[in-house]
Amino acid sequence: MHDGSASGSTVGGAAARAAGQPTPALRTPAQPLTRLVRFGDALWRPALLLGIVFAGWWALSETGAVPHYLVPTPAQVWQTMVDKRAFLWLNTYVTLYETVIGFVLAVLLGLVTAVLIAYSRTMERALYPIVLFAQVIPKIAIAPLLIVWFGFGLAPKIILAVLIAFFPVVISGVAGLRSTDPELVDLSRTMGASPWQTFRKIRFPNALPHLMAGVKVAVTLAVVGAVVGEFVGANEGLGYVLLLANGNLDSALLFADLFLMSLIGIVLFAIVEVTEAVLIPWHASRRSGTPLTTS
């Protein structure tokens, strides 16, 4: 039901922008009340859509139009979640753990690769083909190999999460680092800046808005990577539970499991969004308000 998690916030953001544009009053910053209004304004559309989908599901399953082993009722799903909360929590925790470790490693590794590519032509020529190869190879196809190599434990899942989340970080990082104003680079040279100073004070902060876009994509992909790893060989995690539920035709458990997977993605995405707002409040995509002066 939360399949739209990756695009969810952009939809909400677009709604806020679309609503904010024609009424300048909403664009003035700071007032808590206006902020609340804007938040509500951004929320009601997706909430309404979600409500309609939920109502459709409820009507379809509750009336018996579709058998319960295909589509369970919302009440059944809820009951399963309550009854099996310890089991579900344990497996959610495993998947969450794999996702977060994989995501963090992907960001670190992606950032280092992006810096190497952006700073050195030689490195670019050497690394780009490998990065691209790692991206285009179907992850599901190498998952069995990783299981053979690294066993049934967490390692293959984390590696898959890294492999799948790494690419957008590299691409956005390189784009960000390359977008530095050449005049700023000239300026830093006349200040006698060291390459590290130029990176830390100019190029890296300048790259952050680009980079965060890639990081947001990466966090949603990391969940996919972890679950794919669990599909191929695991005895715990939400991917494993999904196979289990499918084998038993336990559609209520299956739905509960899907819901938890989506929840992981949404919560992690929200955390990245908040981090972005803290890191780059100055960026055009995040600010509202008008210039202080006109002259």
Added chain:
Amino acid sequence: MTVSSTAAPAVDLTGLTVRFQSKRTQTVAVDDVTMRVAPGEFVTIVGPSGCGKSTLLKIVAGLVAPTSGTVSLMGRPVTGAQKEIGYVFQRAALLDWRGVRKNILLQAEIRGMDRRQAARRADELIGLTGLTGFEDALPHELSGGMQQRVALCRALLHQPSVLLMDEPFGALDALTREQLNAELNRIWRETGTTILLVTHSIAEAVFLGTRVEVMSPRPGRIVRTIDVDLPAERDYAKVMSDQRFDRFATEIRGLLGAGANH
């Protein structure tokens, strides 16, 4: 400075030629330019777009190496990026995530200047350029004119021997431009900084310069040097109605043909 002020010119260009080599063609950007700027002088270079005047400033700053000819700054030959200059570009090139004061202080941070002294100097410059009250404003909250004032403060923070300005007001509207021209004249008089300014506006070149170097279209050559014998303190209305201004402007326009505006 180590060299006595009477001896060495602030900027000394001799027989400067710059050729850019692309795959098949060779472009001569600057052709045999010789120019001297004495300390405290305000020299403006006026010429049509693409005559290599920006390249000239980059050479003085040591950001571009000339194909032939010699460059020296304060009596020392220019071999790499020069630290004793201040640079202002057409675009303010500010750091979007820093407020006005912190943008100015970037200069101090990278140079490792004394913090307290730099902060005091920044406040002085903020006062001098009329930015008081906007110390913490972010660049996107400022108008183009205000942003350019911040860039000017940043370029002056370390009290450079020479201030290089590359069409600094080219992106501003006419009124803001006039206002900033008058302010720059005042700042030049108050700080005594040597300034080398590039522009394609004839009015700006004459209004600001104690001397105007007129450049031809590519390949860029200096076709005439005009000493502007107007008083150092320049009032916009007075200068514009001065007959000498008209004479200079007409002369330059004749040299540039239809290639320049104003």
